[in-house]
Amino acid sequence: MGVTSGAGPMERRSQLVTLCLLLGYLPRPSQFIFPLTGLGLCQPRVTEVQPGQAVYLSSENYPLTYPRGACQRHVFRPARANTSLSAVCTDVDLDSLVVPWLNWRVWGDFLAFPGRGTVYGREWTQCETAPLRVDGAPGHELPLEFSANYLLQRRGYNCVVRAIEEDSLLSRQLGALRHKENRDCGRPRVKRIIDGKDAKPGQYPFLVYTVTHTSDDRKVYCAGTLLDQRFILTAAHCLDGAVWTHVTLGAHDVTAAEGSSVVTNATRFRQHSQWSIQKFNREHDIGLIELSKPVKYTPYIQPICLPSVLELEEQYDNQEAYIAGWGKTYKNQHGGSFILQSGKVRVLSNCECYASWPYHVTPLKICSKPGSGKQTHCYGDSGGPLMVLTGGRWTQIGISSFTAANQACNPEAPAGYTRVGPYLSWIQEHTKIPLPML
Known part of the structure; x- marks a missing residue:
C-alpha cells in the first residue's frame, strides 16, 4: 500500500x-x-x-x-x-x-x-x-x-x-435583621451622633485603635473593628511588614487610662493573599488581626455587624452612612486625634466615584463624600469602618482604604473603601465566625 x-x-x-x-x-x-x-x-x-x-x-x-x-x-x-x-x-x-x-x-x-x-x-x-x-x-x-x-x-x-x-423584599429585610439579632452585634451604647466632633464614650463599642510596629521600625496608626472576641477587621495596608500590634479596645481617648478600655498586643495577622501595596488600584485591601486571647465583652467592647448574605445586592447608593476614627482632623495636624471622632457621609454610586478614581473603582470598592459638613477619612483613619445604622444596629459596609492624600484629604474628593460584602466568605474562612443567611 x-x-x-x-x-x-x-x-x-x-x-x-x-x-x-x-x-x-x-x-x-x-x-x-x-x-x-x-x-x-x-x-x-x-x-x-x-x-x-x-x-x-x-x-x-x-x-x-x-x-x-x-x-x-x-x-x-x-x-x-x-x-x-x-x-x-x-x-x-x-x-x-x-x-x-x-x-x-x-x-x-x-x-x-x-x-x-x-x-x-x-x-x-x-x-x-x-x-x-x-x-x-x-x-x-x-x-x-x-x-x-x-x-x-x-x-x-x-x-x-x-x-x-x-x-420577597420584606422577608429579606426581616431575615437580615434576624441574622444580626442572633449575632447580637452592632449595638451602640449611646445613639446620638455629632458630625465631625468628639464621639461619645461607648457610641462605637466595636472601634479598635491599632499601632502596628513593622520590620523596618515604623509605626503605623490605624483603626479596625471588632468582629468577635478574637478577630479585628482592618485594611491590609495597615499590616504591611507587621511584627506586632498594640491594640486598644473600648477606647475613647487613647491617651487616657480609661477604665472602659482594654490594651493588649497581637502578633498574628492575615492580609488578603492578593493584596499588594504596589498595585495601583489597591484591590483586596482587607486584613485581620487575631488577638492572643479572647476579649471579654462589656458595654464599651462589642462586635460590629457584617452585612447579611441576604443584603449582598445592596449598594447603599446615596444613603446616609457614618465614619469614625482617630485620624487627622485638619491638614497640618501632627499625628492624629487622640479623641475618637465621628462624622456623617453620603455613599456614592460606583459610577459617580469612577469619575474621580477611574483606576481604583471596581465592584469590590465603595465610596463616600461628606454629607452636610466636611467630614472625610484622612491619615490615621485607615482600616476604620464605613457603616450604616439599621434597626438600632451598626453594620459595616466598607473598610477605609484610600483618600485624596495628595490633596490633604480634600473632603471634596471621594474617600474609597474596600466593600465588605464581597469578602464575607473570605472573612468566614479565616475567622470561622458563623455567618448564616438567617
Missing part, C-alpha cells in the same frame, strides 16, 4: 475545527457576537440547595485570572417546592472588546443565566458590572454558565446562590 502525502478533505476540516477551538473562533449560536467567544462545552454540575442555605461559587483561580478556555456549568436545584433560589454576583470582571460607535462586541468571555440574561466584560467606559442578581421561581432550578475564550483573561466572577422560602 502506498503512502499519500498531505491530508484529505475530512482530515483538513478536522484540523481546521481543532485550530478554531484552540483560538476560540467558533461562535455559540445563541450569542450574537463576533465568534471570538467561549464555547461552553463542559458538563453541568447539579447542586441541591436547602432552605436558608447559601452556596458560594466563583470562577477558577478567583480572584486571580481564570485560565484560557475556562468553562463552568452549574445547575442549582431547590430542595423544596416552595423555595426560591436567588443568585447574586458581587464581582464580575470578564474580558471583552467592544467597538462603542458600532456597539459590536469583537470578542467576549461571558457569564450567563440561561433564559435570564448574559453578562460580558466591561465596555471601555462602563463603570459597573456588579452586583448581578437573578431570581428564580419557587421550585425551579437556577442554571449558571461561565465560558472563556483563548485570548485574554481577567479576574472572573464571584457569586452566591441563596435559597429563600419567602422570596
Whole structure:
C-alpha cells in the first residue's frame, strides 16, 4: 500500500475545527457576537440547595485570572417546592472588546443565566458590572454558565446562590435583621451622633485603635473593628511588614487610662493573599488581626455587624452612612486625634466615584463624600469602618482604604473603601465566625 502525502478533505476540516477551538473562533449560536467567544462545552454540575442555605461559587483561580478556555456549568436545584433560589454576583470582571460607535462586541468571555440574561466584560467606559442578581421561581432550578475564550483573561466572577422560602423584599429585610439579632452585634451604647466632633464614650463599642510596629521600625496608626472576641477587621495596608500590634479596645481617648478600655498586643495577622501595596488600584485591601486571647465583652467592647448574605445586592447608593476614627482632623495636624471622632457621609454610586478614581473603582470598592459638613477619612483613619445604622444596629459596609492624600484629604474628593460584602466568605474562612443567611 502506498503512502499519500498531505491530508484529505475530512482530515483538513478536522484540523481546521481543532485550530478554531484552540483560538476560540467558533461562535455559540445563541450569542450574537463576533465568534471570538467561549464555547461552553463542559458538563453541568447539579447542586441541591436547602432552605436558608447559601452556596458560594466563583470562577477558577478567583480572584486571580481564570485560565484560557475556562468553562463552568452549574445547575442549582431547590430542595423544596416552595423555595426560591436567588443568585447574586458581587464581582464580575470578564474580558471583552467592544467597538462603542458600532456597539459590536469583537470578542467576549461571558457569564450567563440561561433564559435570564448574559453578562460580558466591561465596555471601555462602563463603570459597573456588579452586583448581578437573578431570581428564580419557587421550585425551579437556577442554571449558571461561565465560558472563556483563548485570548485574554481577567479576574472572573464571584457569586452566591441563596435559597429563600419567602422570596420577597420584606422577608429579606426581616431575615437580615434576624441574622444580626442572633449575632447580637452592632449595638451602640449611646445613639446620638455629632458630625465631625468628639464621639461619645461607648457610641462605637466595636472601634479598635491599632499601632502596628513593622520590620523596618515604623509605626503605623490605624483603626479596625471588632468582629468577635478574637478577630479585628482592618485594611491590609495597615499590616504591611507587621511584627506586632498594640491594640486598644473600648477606647475613647487613647491617651487616657480609661477604665472602659482594654490594651493588649497581637502578633498574628492575615492580609488578603492578593493584596499588594504596589498595585495601583489597591484591590483586596482587607486584613485581620487575631488577638492572643479572647476579649471579654462589656458595654464599651462589642462586635460590629457584617452585612447579611441576604443584603449582598445592596449598594447603599446615596444613603446616609457614618465614619469614625482617630485620624487627622485638619491638614497640618501632627499625628492624629487622640479623641475618637465621628462624622456623617453620603455613599456614592460606583459610577459617580469612577469619575474621580477611574483606576481604583471596581465592584469590590465603595465610596463616600461628606454629607452636610466636611467630614472625610484622612491619615490615621485607615482600616476604620464605613457603616450604616439599621434597626438600632451598626453594620459595616466598607473598610477605609484610600483618600485624596495628595490633596490633604480634600473632603471634596471621594474617600474609597474596600466593600465588605464581597469578602464575607473570605472573612468566614479565616475567622470561622458563623455567618448564616438567617
